[in-house]
Amino acid sequence: xxxxxxxxxxxxxxxxxxxxxxxxxxxxxxxxxxxxxxxxxxxxxxxxxxxxxxxxxxxxxxxxxxxxxxxxxxxxxxxxxxxxxxxxxxxxxxxxxxxxx
Amino acid sequence: xxxxxxxxxxxxxxxxxxxxxxxxxxxxxxxxxxxxxxxxxxxxxxxxxxxxxxxxxxxxxxxxxxxxxxxxxxxxxxxxxxxxxxxxxxxxxxxxxxxxxxxxxxxxxxxxxxxxxxxxxxxxxxxxxxxxxxxxxxxxxxxxxxxxxxxxxxxxxxxxxxxxxxxxxxxxxxxxxxxxxxxxxxxxxxxxxxxxxxxxxxxxxxxxxxxxxxxxxxxxxxxxxxxxxxxxxxxxxxxxxxxxxxxxxxxxxxxxxxxxxxxxxxxxxxxxxxxxxxxxxxxxxxxxxxxxxxxxxxxxxxxxxxxxxxxxxxxxxxxxxxxxxxxxxxxxxxxxxxxxxxxxxxxxxxxxxxxxxxxxxxxxxxxxxxxxxxxxxxxxxxxxxxxxxxxxxxxxxxxxxxxxxxxxxxxxxxxxxxxxxx
Numbered sequence: 061x062x063x064x065x066x067x068x069x070x071x072x073x074x075x076x077x078x079x080x081x082x083x084x085x086x087x088x089x090x091x092x093x094x095x096x097x098x099x100x101x102x103x104x105x106x107x108x109x110x111x112x113x114x115x116x117x118x119x120x121x122x123x124x125x126x127x128x129x130x131x132x133x134x135x136x137x138x139x140x141x142x143x144x145x146x147x148x149x150x151x152x153x154x155x156x157x158x159x160x161x
Numbered sequence: 162x163x164x165x166x167x168x169x170x171x172x173x174x175x176x177x178x179x180x181x182x183x184x185x186x187x188x189x190x191x192x193x194x195x196x197x198x199x200x201x202x203x204x205x206x207x208x209x210x211x212x213x214x215x216x217x218x219x220x221x222x223x224x225x226x227x228x229x230x231x232x233x234x235x236x237x238x239x240x241x242x243x244x245x246x247x248x249x250x251x252x253x254x255x256x257x258x259x260x261x262x263x264x265x266x267x268x269x270x271x272x273x274x275x276x277x278x279x280x281x282x283x284x285x286x287x288x289x290x291x292x293x294x295x296x297x298x299x300x301x302x303x304x305x306x307x308x309x310x311x312x313x314x315x316x317x318x319x320x321x322x323x324x325x326x327x328x329x330x331x332x333x334x335x336x337x338x339x340x341x342x343x344x345x346x347x348x349x350x351x352x353x354x355x356x357x358x359x360x361x362x363x364x365x366x367x368x369x370x371x372x373x374x375x376x377x378x379x380x381x382x383x384x385x386x387x388x389x390x391x392x393x394x395x396x397x398x399x400x401x402x403x404x405x406x407x408x409x410x411x412x413x414x415x416x417x418x419x420x421x422x423x424x425x426x427x428x429x430x431x432x433x434x435x436x437x438x439x440x441x442x443x444x445x446x447x448x449x450x451x452x453x454x455x456x457x458x459x460x461x462x463x464x465x466x467x468x469x470x471x472x473x474x475x476x477x478x479x480x481x482x483x484x485x486x487x488x489x490x491x492x493x494x495x496x497x498x499x500x501x502x503x504x505x506x507x508x509x510x511x512x513x514x515x516x517x518x519x520x521x522x523x524x525x526x527x528x529x530x531x532x533x534x535x536x537x538x539x540x541x542x543x544x545x546x547x548x549x550x551x552x553x554x555x556x557x558x559x560x561x562x563x564x565x566x567x568x569x570x571x572x573x574x575x576x577x578x579x580x581x582x583x
Contacts (some may be wrong), residue, residue, distance in 0.1 A: 088515045090213075091499075091503050091515040092515075092518065094210065094499045094503075095496075095499075095518045095520060097576070097580045098492060098495055098496065098520070098522075098576070098577055098580055099522065099573050099576050099577065100576055101575065101576040101579060103579075105572075106572050106575065107568070107572065108568045108569045108570075108571055108572020108573070109569050109572040109573055109576060135534070135535075135536050135552035135553070135554070136522050136534060136536040136552070137536075138536070138550075138552060139520070139522070139536035139537065139538050139550045139551075139552050140520070140536070140538075142538065142549075142550050143518055143520065143538040143549065143550070144518075
């Protein structure tokens with residue numbers, strides 16, 4: 061019974077684990093995304109903090125730059141955006157956009 | 162169970178992950194062992210992120226308790242706004258999904274020469290690296306009359322669980338018109354805004370059920386975190402209910418009379434219906450035992466890898482650390498644990514260590530639908546950790562902004578506890 065449970069849990073979550081590990085080793089996207097997951101769920105949004113899944117890298121990059129410039133108001137996201145350089149924003153945007161593809 | 166999950170993982174990705182990790186690693190390579198001591202936010206996060214970083218790292222997490230109740234959000238429970246169960250998280254996902262070897266036992270020793278962790282049951286766990294996340298201990302010598310035995314009558318409720326339940330029972334039993342005295346600790350301590358969030362939410366509870374009751378905060382300090390936000394909220398929501406007396410006014414809290422339920426300061430004695438003492442704090446007991454603690458009472462660490470400055474090969478994360486400008490919070494413990502995990506994984510797999518992104522963002526409830534937040538970024542500098550950007554909610558924000566923040570806070574809790582416990 062425990063083996064069956066282990067298999068089904070592993071199967072349902074392998075996508076996230078596999079993607080996280082592969083991307084981590086190429087350009088650090090998974091490590092950067094670890095900062096996001098302190099607040100953003102990777103299994104969808106829930107009406108409070110918005111989801112960061114299902115967007116293109118361009119949409120995510122534009123959002124981060126808008127937070128950085130205060131065009132979009134959020135002191136939390138502004139602090140996050142300021143802590144990432146342009147290359148890091150591009151990297152994490154690529155990583156998040158590729159999740160669950 | 163653990164090895165089956167790992168094998169399936171390797172097959173399904175076609176071994177690409179393993180190949181990409183480092184030049185010399187293959188399925189037959191002996192696994193590197195990392196032991197994590199303490200299953201609080203820092204320990205659980207470290208264990209998970211170590212396990213996810215590389216399938217060649219074998220992670221063991223040692224935690225005495227069968228589950229973890231978050232101290233953050235426990236003030237909502239004290240106000241009767243949520244159950245303690247909703248704040249309690251198990252280790253099953255970490256064990257089953259991430260293949261972490263979770264052992265429910267106490268650590269009695271760490272031998273940095275033999276590289277073993279000694280358990281109360283008698284076993285010794287060998288390690289290549291160890292992460293110690295022991296949390297806080299209370300200084301029971303600081304206030305006359307307030308020793309460990311006293312906590313069973315006058316709780317601190319600064320570790321969530323039975324202490325929080327005791328305080329809740331006392332608040333529930335209190336008659337209308339009673340005084341709740343809260344003794345607030347000196348810096349540094351776990352969660353700077355929390356004593357004042359507690360006062361706020363207990364005031365909310367009193368306002369609904371015992372409106373003639375009062376709250377008196379006797380502080381060891383002369384100012385406190387986000388003071389302007391709290392004073393503004395207390396005036397708006399709980400006018401006349403909360404009084405805060407700084408040390409410069411009282412001369413400081415000197416003694417607790419457990420039998421009389423009174424608190425003595427240099428200037429006065431205050432009798433109460435319910436007393437909550439939040440004692441001065443220091444690094445958790447185990448850290449002191451292993452020699453990780455300096456004269457400040459906390460553990461000095463490398464600002465990038467969180468390796469102990471006093472004991473090489475032993476890493477420390479979470480409230481127990483002395484980490485420059487970083488406050489003691491669950492968010493910080495989670496942030497440090499990730500940086501530490503990535504640093505250890507890089508060493509063990511021979512790959513490049515990513516630059517740490519240290520951050521803190523805390524939500525504080527002034528009332529159930531009035532919440533504020535801060536956002537602070539940090540970076541290693543000059544051998545310590547310094548604030549880069551520091552933003553916080555403003556006093557003049559609209560009620561709608563504060564309501565939205567309260568909804569975000571609930572959403573944050575769900576995401577954060579999933580991020581930590583899987």
